[in-house]
Amino acid sequence: MQRISPKVSLTPAVTLSPTLAADALVNQLRDEGREIYHMGFGQAPFPAPSRLITAVREHAHEKAYLPVAGLPELRTAVAKHQHRLLGTDVDGVDVLVAPGSKLIIYALQMTVAGDLLLPTPSWVSYAPQAAMLGQNVIPVSASLSQNGFSLSANELEQTILRSRKAGQNPTKLLINYPSNPTGLTIPVDCMQEIAQVCIKHNICIIADEIYGRLTFNGGYRSISEFAPDHTVVTTGLSKHLSLGGWRLGVGIIPKAIEGLFDALSGVASETWSCVAAPIQIAAIDAYAGHDDIETFITDSTAIHTAVTQFVAGELRRSGIACFDAQGGFYVWPDFNALAANAKNNQPVTSEDLAKQLITQEGIVVLPGTAFGEAPNQLLLRLSTCDYDGAEALDYYRAHKNEFDISHVSQFAPRVSNATQGFKALVENWQ
Ligand SMILES: Cc1ncc(COP(=O)(O)O)c(C=O)c1O
Known part of the structure; x- marks a missing residue:
């Protein structure tokens, strides 16, 4: 038997980084036939830019x-x-x-x-x-x-x-x-x-x-x-x-x-x-x-802006504190105040909260503890990428002039459904 170095075996997150673990859980639950909203993994959703695919292909040898x-x-x-x-x-x-x-x-x-x-x-x-x-x-x-x-x-x-x-x-x-x-x-x-x-x-x-x-x-x-x-x-x-x-x-x-x-x-x-x-x-x-690459970046940024704003706005409408993101594709809602005033079923730790979301609403998220927060801080990280990136880009390009957050449920219905899951969860605490 070989001994595993304590530098690795004693570091909880080293066995499987929490983001990859969340992804594995999603695949398992989907295989079991459950409808799962995946807000756990930070995977950017858009297709590879075609200029870059061509370059890889031409140089594959x-x-x-x-x-x-x-x-x-x-x-x-x-x-x-x-x-x-x-x-x-x-x-x-x-x-x-x-x-x-x-x-x-x-x-x-x-x-x-x-x-x-x-x-x-x-x-x-x-x-x-x-x-x-x-x-x-x-x-x-x-x-x-x-x-x-x-x-x-x-x-x-x-x-x-x-x-x-x-x-x-x-x-x-x-x-x-x-x-x-x-x-x-x-x-x-x-x-x-x-x-x-x-x-x-x-x-x-x-x-x-x-x-x-x-x-x-x-x-x-x-x-x-x-x-x-x-x-x-x-x-x-x-x-x-x-x-x-x-x-x-x-x-x-x-x-x-x-x-x-x-x-x-x-x-x-x-x-x-x-x-x-x-x-x-x-x-x-x-x-x-190159112009096409720069346009790809600008367009994807516009989509991330709208989706993160949509999610943060919907959470706030359900009484959950959440800042609008300023970049990337995550939001970081804070359930502390809401839970402190809740009457039933409120979670005690962010891991309890994440568990409630997966079991009751089929939503996978990462708890604040994965990011160094104390367990009793009811913070979650939501990734806002559970949609088809190719469809989203097509939709955005076809509606560029009038595009705003009211369009998000058109190209990202799963993200939109997930926000309703948060609403149902916290209503359950009242
Ligand atoms: C904050 C942060 N830094 C670094 C990385 C790693 O990115 P890379 O794919 O370049 O290794 C990630 C990816 O999830 C990230 O979220």
């Missing part, structure tokens, strides 16, 4: 290993793309290509020595990755409002000072905006303040911008604008191009952090080696600024 950091043409295309959108200095960064940004985040956690400053709530995989590496997580409190996901610069600074005094070694801050799970983004003035604190205390910022291009109202901004020498941006094709399964992520690494790019390339060479050649070649097109 290319089978050689590629340079570990990625194809030079792709790395240049990524740097230029960031420059076009954000004004990032092309010569000040190195780009690393990997099979998904998740692996780059893991490699960064491995490579930047020290403890991780992590806001709550945060994406499911950050803390388990730290645990697998035997590293400490120092929680940082965040406040949520319709203005966004904010970290108080003062509190962040106090947390850094306090933890240093206690013998910890905070060296990196991992932030994600627009955020999974909240759908909120970090306001620009808050980014500026966080950047100042991180520069002052020499903290490396890992900015997970995988949803950056799905910021609503066209407003993709990056903390790298304010702390270019301290910020590593991670992003990729998974969300704004609906290409999660193609596994292409990128890290944009400031040359100012001496040795970081070389160290990450070393990790890459000893682990994943490279991303498949046809995918890298297609990705050059994904970053080149």
Whole structure:
């Protein structure tokens, strides 16, 4: 019998990440013939853009290993793309290509020595990755409002000072905006303040911008604008191009952090080696600024805007507190006030709440505990992608001029039905 390392076996989420576990549950219940609304898994719903399918097809015969950091043409295309959108200095960064940004985040956690400053709530995989590496997580409190996901610069600074005094070694801050799970983004003035604190205390910022291009109202901004020498941006094709399964992520690494790019390339060479050649070649097109790709991104963003607004609005009509998302495809409803005033059947933990939803209404969601919240915080993450993305895009393009949230039930009836399930559930508490 081999022993499983406690770094893996003792980390609850490491056995099967909660998002993948939710997906497996949905498949099982559907196989049993139950009508299930899937709000558990963060899978972008649209079909792969045709230009990129053609590129993969035309290069399917290319089978050689590629340079570990990625194809030079792709790395240049990524740097230029960031420059076009954000004004990032092309010569000040190195780009690393990997099979998904998740692996780059893991490699960064491995490579930047020290403890991780992590806001709550945060994406499911950050803390388990730290645990697998035997590293400490120092929680940082965040406040949520319709203005966004904010970290108080003062509190962040106090947390850094306090933890240093206690013998910890905070060296990196991992932030994600627009955020999974909240759908909120970090306001620009808050980014500026966080950047100042991180520069002052020499903290490396890992900015997970995988949803950056799905910021609503066209407003993709990056903390790298304010702390270019301290910020590593991670992003990729998974969300704004609906290409999660193609596994292409990128890290944009400031040359100012001496040795970081070389160290990450070393990790890459000893682990994943490279991303498949046809995918890298297609990705050059994904970053080149072609009109059809940009239209695909704008159209999908308009659909995500409408669907998330529709869901948040319907939940509020049922008395559930929920901010409108500012990007991506999640909302983060808060049932605490409603449950506190309920008379019957109210859940005690977010996991109870998630269980009620699946058993009574056939709705799969993720509980707040998966994102680092205390069990008694009645928070859920809802993914708003349970619709046919090809139909949704056709519908949107045919109705572009008059498109608004009143159209959502036409192309996303399952999402619309699910909101009625929430209404029925909380009526049951009265
Ligand atoms: C916040 C966040 N970061 C990173 C990732 C990983 O994306 P990738 O497909 O690039 O590994 C995801 C995907 O679910 C995510 O939601």
